[in-house]
Amino acid sequence: MNIKGRVLAMVSACVVIFSQSSIATFALDNQEVLTLPTSVSDLTSAENMGQVVKIHNLHGADEGTIAFCAEMESGYVIYDLSGNTIEYSPTSSSPYSDLQGDLYYAGPLEYLTKTSTDYKNLRTGEILTDEQFNEVTESFTNESIKLSSTNFMSSSASRANSGFRTAVSKVSGTPRKLNYNTSNQCGALAAVINLCYIDDYKDNNCLSDSYSNNPRSLFNTLNNYIPRETSRNGIINGLSNAKKDKICSFTSSPDAYYGGDSWGFCFYRILTSNSPTILLIIKHPNYGGAKGRNHWVLTYGIVQCFDNNNKLVDKYFIVNDGYGKNDIRIHYTYQDDCVYI
Structure with a gap:
């Protein structure tokens, strides 16, 4: 990973520590904790998506977790390390359903798995090299940090989930x-x-x-x-x-x-x-x-x-x-x- 990538990864880690420690416990690599951040839980409840069935860790180019995909009884939700929802669907199945092993994510609608040497796009079948995937996950990490600074869902609003609606x-x-x-x-x-x-x-x-x-x-x-x-x-x-x-x-x-x-x-x-x-x-x-x-x-x-x-x-x-x-x-x-x- 280049210097810029390392800086973005460090900033992402800091965001996790300071923004999520008081809200929910996230899954570590290769472990599943069926607990959603409060803001994500509010959204899935408002959309009647049911209970969490499974949570996938989604990796970036450095093999660290950069996002999570929660499979719900109805639909799925993908959220970043700060608990910001990137994409979801109350009706469509998870793009990672029935998949095992390490799973990868590069931003909205970009779902990947890893071959022996490269990365494969689950939608198009396109193959990415390590260099290409590093570039695109760095781009996603940068956008995720931007989202954390601009998302206007306040913590007080998300905690008032009894009245949260869509x-x-x-x-x-x-x-x-x-x-x-x-x-x-x-x-x-x-x-x-x-x-x-x-x-x-x-x-x-x-x-x-x-x-x-x-x-x-x-x-x-x-x-x-x-x-x-x-x-x-x-x-x-x-x-x-x-x-x-x-x-x-x-x-x-x-x-x-x-x-x-x-x-x-x-x-x-x-x-x-x-x-x-x-x-x-x-x-x-x-x-x-x-x-x-x-x-x-x-x-x-x-x-x-x-x-x-x-x-x-x-x-x-x-x-x-x-x-x-x-x-x-x-x-x-x-x-x-x-x-x-």
């Missing part, structure tokens, strides 16, 4: 579960899922029957318009050109929001137009070097968390993850740009 807002339809992304094509796939949603629920003239009935064909076509590891402009230009070539049809022009509060913008679109939004998740490594640390998903809902004084204390996106699953909930601090149609 409020969910979603679009009226359900995005299609498509799992075609194996080579950093998440931008094109998020666009496909969005176009299918428009065709399914808002305008059935958005796609031809051949594309609507065969979304993989649409995905293959859009890959000629939207590049791998794309930016917001890549998606906007790709969709605009696809529309010109009559690949798809929609009334408004694709545009982007990048004002810093994508969560608020996605919420606004749900309330005012019943529409999902393509969202960029930051500090989410796609293993393509510095410019590849991103992942495009489709946001179709939001979660608001309130304390017993009805004060908003935390919030999450509800996304289609681009790997065949809906109802994955990601903490709002991982937001970046978004694209909408």
Whole structure:
């Protein structure tokens, strides 16, 4: 591990000592203690996820624990060393279900195991070298420390769990579960899922029957318009050109929001137009070097968390993850740009 990595690891360790010692006892490597941090327990209780079934230690490049995955009676929750929830789902099974041995994590939606010499992505099958994995887990650790300093769920609010509640807002339809992304094509796939949603629920003239009935064909076509590891402009230009070539049809022009509060913008679109939004998740490594640390998903809902004084204390996106699953909930601090149609 390089010097920067060692510093981040030391800071993470300090965060654990000072922020969690009075709240809960965490699992040590290869040991399971079925106790959740209070803030995580409040969330799982509010979401009716039942009891803890199993807790996995999730490792980083230095083999130390950097996060935990609690498998619940319903769903799962992944939280960092400071007890901050990174992602969860009250309905989807744990990405680490039925797995044994050392398990690894590199930020939202990035789940890995280790081969004899390298690391394997459980979603895409992609192989990472030690150097690549060290880079991406260092990125996640940095974001985790940032989350600890910005998360506005206060300890007093989390302890008042008798009144802690969540409020969910979603679009009226359900995005299609498509799992075609194996080579950093998440931008094109998020666009496909969005176009299918428009065709399914808002305008059935958005796609031809051949594309609507065969979304993989649409995905293959859009890959000629939207590049791998794309930016917001890549998606906007790709969709605009696809529309010109009559690949798809929609009334408004694709545009982007990048004002810093994508969560608020996605919420606004749900309330005012019943529409999902393509969202960029930051500090989410796609293993393509510095410019590849991103992942495009489709946001179709939001979660608001309130304390017993009805004060908003935390919030999450509800996304289609681009790997065949809906109802994955990601903490709002991982937001970046978004694209909408």
